[in-house]
Amino acid sequence: MAVLREHRFWDKKNAWLFAGVGASRALDYSSTLNMRRRGDNEILLTNDLVDNHAAFAAVEAAGTAVSIGASYLFHRSGHHKLERWTSIVHIGVATSGAVRNYCLPTAHP
Numbered sequence: 001m002a003v004l005r006e007h008r009f010w011d012k013k014n015a016w017l018f019a020g021v022g023a024s025r026a027l028d029y030s031s032t033l034n035m036r037r038r039g040d041n042e043i044l045l046t047n048d049l050v051d052n053h054a055a056f057a058a059v060e061a062a063g064t065a066v067s068i069g070a071s072y073l074f075h076r077s078g079h080h081k082l083e084r085w086t087s088i089v090h091i092g093v094a095t096s097g098a099v100r101n102y103c104l105p106t107a108h109p
Contacts, residue, residue, distance in 0.1 A: 009075045017087035021067050024094035025060045031101035032056070039107030063094075 007013075032042060032050055042050045050056050067090045074083035 007080070009072060013084065014071065014087070017084065017091070018064075018068055018071075020091045021087050021094070022064050024091045024098070025064050027098040028094045028101075029057060029060045031098035035101040035104055038104070040101075040104055041107075 033053070033056075036042065036047065036050055041047055045056075045059070049059065067086060071083045071086045074080070074086060
């Protein structure tokens with residue numbers, strides 16, 4: 001079993017992973033707004049929150065910050081694989097949700 005060597009938290013790999021988390025959250029933001037414009041309802045948050053664009057952007061930014069914070073906690077405790085996987089899973093889940101939003105049929109004619 002390979003053990004990851006000690007590395008700086010803000011190394012190149014984490015920088016790219018965190019950028020990916022931010023990009024996937026931005027994609028989720030735009031896909032959710034697109035879904036709402038087409039008349040569908042948000043299932044995880046309230047429609048009122050999503051329709052308040054500033055508040056919804058703050059929620060997306062907070063999600064990115066929490067993900068980076070969780071990665072940092074794993075880094076500090078020496079769980080470097082979990083540190084990386086936190087971002088990888090977050091990117092996958094957020095991107096999958098965005099793709100789902102874009103694939104939903106339009107609710108109103």
